[in-house]
Amino acid sequence: LANRLFHPEDTIIDIDGLKIGGGHVAIMAGPCSVESEEQLMTIAHAVKESGAQFLRGGAFKPRTSPYSFQGMGEEGLKLLKKAKEATGMPIVTEVMCQDTFDVVEEYADILQIGARNMQNFPLLKRAGKSQKPILLKRGLSATIEELLMSAEYIMAEGNLNVILCERGIRTFETYTRNTLDISAVPVIKELSHLPIIIDPSHATGKWAMVEPLSKASIAVGADGLIIEVHHQPECALSDGAQSLKPKKFAQLMEAIKKISEI
Numbered sequence: 001l002a003n004r005l006f007h008p009e010d011t012i013i014d015i016d017g018l019k020i021g022g023g024h025v026a027i028m029a030g031p032c033s034v035e036s037e038e039q040l041m042t043i044a045h046a047v048k049e050s051g052a053q054f055l056r057g058g059a060f061k062p063r064t065s066p067y068s069f070q071g072m073g074e075e076g077l078k079l080l081k082k083a084k085e086a087t088g089m090p091i092v093t094e095v096m097c098q099d100t101f102d103v104v105e106e107y108a109d110i111l112q113i114g115a116r117n118m119q120n121f122p123l124l125k126r127a128g129k130s131q132k133p134i135l136l137k138r139g140l141s142a143t144i145e146e147l148l149m150s151a152e153y154i155m156a157e158g159n160l161n162v163i164l165c166e167r168g169i170r171t172f173e174t175y176t177r178n179t180l181d182i183s184a185v186p187v188i189k190e191l192s193h194l195p196i197i198i199d200p201s202h203a204t205g206k207w208a209m210v211e212p213l214s215k216a217s218i219a220v221g222a223d224g225l226i227i228e229v230h231h232q233p234e235c236a237l238s239d240g241a242q243s244l245k246p247k248k249f250a251q252l253m254e255a256i257k258k259i260s261e262i
């Protein structure tokens, strides 16, 4: 179902009139984690003003350490809803397990399945029964073929609205958090009709590398970006080191507008 051989035209996903895929560049931005109403509203208004179309923010967080901040849970989802009402931006948020699927599905416009869950097959099957588009992130050490097979799990259950996301893979290089596999974009464009976006924040783990890799992503033909933004990155409860301040995000938006019409 994901194979371009049997579906030559690009899939274009329409969310409240905003399009993802087929040459429409979608920008999703916001904090790694929802931390408070003030934090989320400040960031949401800032990214909207710079031209982001979708608001990202995690309420259920897949943290490497069980002692790290795990997210605000349903309280965080309620704040995302408030931010959507205030800005009009549709919400992208992660769903981590089947137990919390229904509640996340109620609030989200796009359901994110994180890198660590790319091969959680029962979760993929549940996502396939949803009416909401799924943002499927590539696993930390997954091949492109494996990513496409995971998309197939979702589509086989009836949900054809899958957005793929390259977010860096684990290699021998340790300078960056992961290694951005930019070639995943043309490879996926050849193999599949599904939209493919890039997450330069998790790919590098370093805010200073987010802008150059965003430009590269758009130039190589990605259908969009998902970027972490925080007004006080030094105080962020997760992923501060890779979060752009709103002013830097505004500069990034200007830079990528020169490469592609957004």
Ligand code: PEP
Pocket: 032, 058, 062, 113, 114, 115, 116, 137, 167, 199, 202
């Ligand atoms: C995230 O988007 O905050 C996240 C945890 O991403 P990934 O699953 O790519 O690590």
Ligand code: MN
Pocket: 032, 033, 202, 228, 238, 239
């Ligand atoms: Mn993050």
